[in-house]
Amino acid sequence: xxxxxxxxxxxxxxxxxxxxxxxxxxxxxxxxxxxxxxxxxxxxxxxxxxxxxxxxxxxxxxxxxxxxxxxx
Numbered sequence: 001x002x003x004x005x006x007x008x009x010x011x012x013x014x015x016x017x018x019x020x021x022x023x024x025x026x027x028x029x030x031x032x033x034x035x036x037x038x039x040x041x042x043x044x045x046x047x048x049x050x051x052x053x054x055x056x057x058x059x060x061x062x063x064x065x066x067x068x069x070x071x072x
Contacts, residue, residue, distance in 0.1 A: 025066075026058070026066040026067050027057065027058050027059060027066060028058065028059050028060070028061045028064075028065040028066050028067075029053055029058050029059075029060055029061070029065040029066065029067040029068070030060065030061050030062060030063050030064060030065035030067075030068050031046060031060075031068070032068045034046065
């Protein structure tokens with residue numbers, strides 16, 4: 001019963017990207033304004049994305065990165 005109740009609150013995540021893009025040429029990234037319903041999620045989202053990108057050799061810059069993230 002609890003297992004079914006937990007899955008009822010799961011959110012579906014959809015992603016899309018340009019399959020012809022060569023992501024190997026992108027390295028520096030920066031953040032734009034992060035919008036969430038709960039301010040606690042902002043730090044969690046940024047920490048998770050930062051960890052994933054730095055593990056792939058990307059570096060975070062204050063502004064003007066090749067990629068700018070704006071999760072909502």
